[in-house]
Amino acid sequence: MHDELLIELQQTIEQQIPMCASMGIHVHGDGETGLVLRAPLDRNRNRQQTAFAGSLNALCTVAGWGMVYLITRRDGNFGDIVIRRSSIKYLRPVDSEQILATCAPVAQPDLDHFLEMLRSKGQAKLELRAEVLCDGDLAVAFSGSYVVLGT
């Protein structure tokens, strides 16, 4: 994780959102497959010693938030990012020691439209998808709608 913006995202998450620090959320990496956040199972477990649904949702929510953070900051926009709605499917238990949530990259036409709206209207919406795999299988499928109120 060498990108300065990824380090800034990590600091923002852990210093400004106490529950992200409690969950142990870390920016794992950002690449072609998307933005990856991780959290340890140990402190995010449920009664069955698998990942707590609330933690899985929070990790995906922050992965999407982080993706919007990177997109907007790289475009020179420092507006507030809020999530308006989300839906999530818990398809199988997650029992890996580290829980990894990946927010998929945004398709270029959608990205162009989003940035154009943000620049011209000062507000724009982005639909994002995130997922958690466990042993190679899709365990969690998340989609969220984020809004940026530009500066």
Place this chain on the structure above:
Amino acid sequence: MHDELLIELQQTIEQQIPMCASMGIHVHGDGETGLVLRAPLDRNRNRQQTAFAGSLNALCTVAGWGMVYLITRRDGNFGDIVIRRSSIKYLRPVDSEQILATCAPVAQPDLDHFLEMLRSKGQAKLELRAEVLCDGDLAVAFSGSYVVLGT
């Protein structure tokens, strides 16, 4: 909170799900309006000093889980309760010192059907709704689908 089962629910949540303890989730009460859980804003805040979306979702998720816990235990069933999917709308920021999530009671016909399925098939599904109010306005609307694998 005098009901022994509510005390058991509180202990289960805080002793067996570390993030619920970190969030400071407490069983606030159970009555005609539903099961109410609360958590302090302070440790569940975001960058804007309002409630973190991940915490709001977790609180609603656990409120629904707790409702199924009460329903099944009161019927003598001690099976595992899991959430299969949920959706949530964040309609306005929550800035009250205590965040209260209320899981609405289950209509009697739905409850009868659920318990009948659980007794006869050993498995049953329940759709639940929870909400968070702030200053009297609906701030968060949550719906979740829970499955009980009976014993």
